[in-house]
Amino acid sequence: MVDADQTFVIVGGGLAGAKAAETLRTEGFTGRVILISDERDHPYERPPLSKGYLLGKEERDSVFVHPPAWYAQNDIELHLGQTVDAIDRTAKTVRFGEDGTVAHYDKLLLTTGAEPRRLDIPGTDLAGVHHLRRLAHAERLKGVLASLGRDNGHLVIAGAGWIGLEVAAAAREYGAEVTVVDPEQTPLHRVLGPELGQLFAELHREHGVRFHFGRRLTEISGQDGVVLAARSDDGEEHPAHAVLAAIGAAPRIGLAEAAGLRIADRAQGGGVLVDEGLRTSDPDIYAAGDVASFPHALFDTGLRVEHWANALNGGPAAARAMLGRDVVYDRVPYFFSDQYDLGMEYSGWAPPGSYDEVVIRGDVGKREFIAFWLNDGRVLAGMNVNVWDVTDPIQRMIRGRTRVTAETLADPRTPLESLAP
The missing domain is CATH 3.50.50.60 (FAD/NAD(P)-binding domain)
Incomplete structure (x- = not known):
């Protein structure tokens, strides 16, 4: 039973952490919520960093998950520019900041994200x-x-x-x-x-x-x-x-590893290992977003997903699990990209070696098409390029393990909705 005397601590101030804090409040949690971020900026979304904001088409303020005043208004204790350097699982505390502040937790959520991989070559110390x-x-x-x-x-x-x-x-x-x-x-x-x-x-x-x-x-x-x-x-x-x-990016697992939490092997993404409810090997510690490797029944493997939608949905799912809700986190992976006049959305998971056929519906030459990756006639993934409002049926086909012939899938006269259970 969750009550007002409990303290939930979130380590990591990205989208997953901010949305988890929001969900705790919208789900009625009245206890203490502490959100600790090693960045000095308020929690923000990352896609604009390589898209609209980088191009100068979006203002800086547009990247933030919530207005700065939102955290105080919702009684979220936000600590910016503070690094958590230790978790004591026995005492159920975290230590953070230059002064070594210690905070007790009843439930702890790790949303520490990932960090860019470094080039291990001469010259990387140059300013450019x-x-x-x-x-x-x-x-x-x-x-x-x-x-x-x-x-x-x-x-x-x-x-x-x-x-x-x-x-x-x-x-x-x-x-x-x-x-x-x-x-x-x-x-x-x-x-x-x-x-x-x-x-x-x-x-x-x-x-x-x-x-x-x-x-x-x-x-x-x-x-x-x-x-x-x-x-x-x-x-x-x-x-x-x-x-x-x-x-590429590597999951920031140092804190979890030092605390003795189980880490997934490289084939499953190398993140903090969690179950379908985003619980780590410690039942009072959860992980979500880029840092978490979770079992995905649709693809019969463990996945670590670094994209925006995983943070957007994983943080709230972890928050509900912390509140004792029954949670099965099995979202179909999704991401999008904009490059020049090409816009695309990708749903599913189909790395090389997992599929035996790629089917195209539309005109690749005009860059207006949908691509499907299949294995034994079952849709593993779909990518729509400059074709919109098709994500839902694509994801339903993936989730329904739909089997379909290549001819039917490629035929634009067959509505996608009719193929999705």
Whole structure:
């Protein structure tokens, strides 16, 4: 039974943590809620950092989950710029801040997120080497892209994933020269496979982006702290005035690991291991968002999902579980991207090796289509490109384990709704 004498502590001030705090209040919890963030900014959403805000099309205030006054109005004790350095599971306390403040918890939620992976090569200490994960990163990079555009400068991006491609698109809109270096043969290989990755390569080439596939950066050279070039493992030197490391993110599991919580293996994302109700190996500690690896019955595996929708939905699900509600967290993974005039939404999970067929409905040449990834006739994932209002039937097909012939799926005369249970 939850009552007003209980204290719930949330560690991590991103979208998952902020939405968990909101849900506790909307679900009627009247106890103490403590939200601790190591960032100095109020909790914010991350998609604008590589999209609208980076392009200067959205104001800074638009990224925040709640107005600053919301936290006091809802009696949320918000501690900004404070790092939690220890969890004592026996005493049920967390220690945080420079003064070592100790707070007791009845339930604890970890929403510590992920951090950008670093390039382990010479030259990464130069001032012109960037990452994009936090609002401060985006603010800095926004100025860099504007400067590169004015001066015909060169940006080299290590990594052709979503962040790398979205920043490439933004950089070209600013007028910067862009080279993307990636070890795979197509962009987004681990998500879309080679079949659809080529589409994004063609899109960016049309806008002047140069790709260097099948290679990795080995060195960033500079002078007086300024980046001058980046070298790849085939010996080629790429002109560069700035470098973005966009080689993925690693879950921030240090705090959980030190507390003795179980950690998922790498195949399941390497995050804090939770059950279907987002409980960790300690029944009074939960985890949600980028840091959590959870079992997903639809795909018969453990997943760690780094996208916005997982934080948006996972934080509230964990909050309800903390309140004793029956929770089964099995949302279909979802994300979206905007690059130049291409907008897309992706639902499901179908990494290379998990599917045996890709079916297209629509016109790839016009970039108006839906792609489906199938295994033995069952829809694992769907991506709609410049086609809208189809996410619900796509997700219903995935959730219903729908079996359908490729011919039926590709036929635009067959309404998707008729295929979704």
